[in-house]
Amino acid sequence: MTPRCPVDSLQVHYCQPQDSLLATMVQRTEIPGRPGVPLPYQLRTDDGITSVILLCMCMLAYVLSRGRHFLWQQVKDFFSTRERSSLFAEETNTDVRYRVLLLLHTGMVFGLLVFEYLSGRLPTALHAHPIRWLGLYIVACLAYYLLKCALYSFANWTFFDKQKSRRWLDSYSLVFVGEGLLLFPLLLFVVYFDLGAEKKVLFIAFVLVLGKILLFCKCAGIFFGKYYRAFYLIVYFCALEILPSFLLGRTLITISSLL
Template identity: 40%
Template sequence: MDDAIALTLLACFFLTSIALSRGKRFLSQQVKDFMLQRERASIFDTSTAADMRYLLVLVLQTCVLSGIVLFNHFYDSVPQLMSRVSPLLLLGIYIGSCLGYFLLKWLVYMFTGWIFFDKNKTSMWLESYSALIYYVGFALFPFVLFLIYFDLSPTNLIIIGIIILIFSKILMFYKWVKLFFHQFDQVFPLIVYFCALEIVPCLLLYRGMTLMNSILLLKI
C-alpha cells in the first residue's frame, strides 16, 4: 500500500522494458561475452553512448532493488526501527549503501588488477562484473514483486536471497577461473583472493547495516 514503493517498482519496470527493447542485442552480446573467453575487452570500444546509459540505468536499478530487499528484511527483523525512523529515509540509506558498495568494489577491482594483473584482463573482468550486476537486477525484479505483493515469509526471503547471492558468486568465480587461472598451483591463491574480495565484503556490508540500524535506534 506504499505509493513510493509502487512508483519505484513501476519506474524499474519501464526502465527495464526500454533497456530490453532498445539494447537487447547489446545485452545479449554481453551474456555471450561473459560465458566465452575473448582476447580483449570490448564494452567500451563497441558500445554507443545510448548503450552505456542503459547499462548505468540497469546497474542503478540493481542497487534500488537490493535496497528494497534489505529494507524488507530489516522491516521483519527490526520492526521498532520502522516506527521510529522514516521508511523513505531508511530505503534511501539502504539504496545508497548498495550503490556505494558496488562502486567501491569497482574501484578495488581496478586497484588490485593494476597491481596483480595486466590491463587487458582487468578490463575484461570489469566488463563481466558490470554485466553480472545488471543481470542480477533482472533476477531481483520478480523476486521483489513476490516479496512485496505476495508477502513472502522471512524464512523464504532469506533462502531465495541466499540462492541468488550464491549463484552470482558462482558465476563470478567461474569468470575468475577463465580469466586468471592457468595452472593448478594457482587455485589456492585464487580462492583466497576470491574470498577476500567477494565473501568478506558481503559480510561487512550486512554487519555495517546492522550497526547503522542500532545507531539510528539510539539517536532517534
C-alpha cells in the same frame, strides 16, 4: 422561574441558565465504544514504496525494449573464451546509459529487499520515514558495488594487464546486474503476494550462490592458468569478496542502529 435578560424597547430575550438540565446532560453524555485496532504496516500500501517499484519497472522496460542487443552482446562476451571479444567492443554512450540504468535498478532491488527484511524487525522508526531509510539502504548497496569495483581495479592493476582488468569488471557488472534481474520478480511476490520467508531465503541464496559460481569460473578463465589455480582463486576471493561483504554488513547494522 427562568431569569430574564435585560429588556430593550423592541424585544425580550430569555436566557438559559448554565446549570440547566439540558446543559448537564450534554456535559455528562458519553458515547460508548472502544478504540480501533490500527492496521499493520504493509509495503504494498505505502505510496513511496510503490513509486520506487514502478520506477524500477520503467527502467527495466526501457532497457529491455531498446537495449536487447547490448544485453545479448554482454552475455556473449561473458561466456566467450577469447582474449579479445571484438575489435569494436568499445561501449557507446547509449551502452553506458543502459549499464547505469541496470546498475541503479539492481541497487534499488537490493535496497528494497533489505528494507522489507528490516521492516518487520524495526517497525516504528522505519515506518515513520520509509523513503528516507530506503534511500540509505539503496545508497549502501550501490556503494558496495563501487567499493568492489575499486578493489578489483587496484588488485588487477597491480598484478594483471589492463585488458584482463576490463574484462573482469565487465563480467562482474553483468553478474551484479543479472542478480538484480532475477531478484526483481521475487521482490514483487514478496511485496504484493506475501511470499513465505523460507521460499524467499532459498531463492535469494540460490541467486547469490549462482552468481559467485559464475564469477569463480570467469575469474579462473581470465587471470589464472591451470597450475596453482585453486590457490590463487581462494586468495583472490577471500581478499576481494569477504572484506566488501563485511563492510556492507557493518554499514547496514550501523544504519539500522540509527533508527
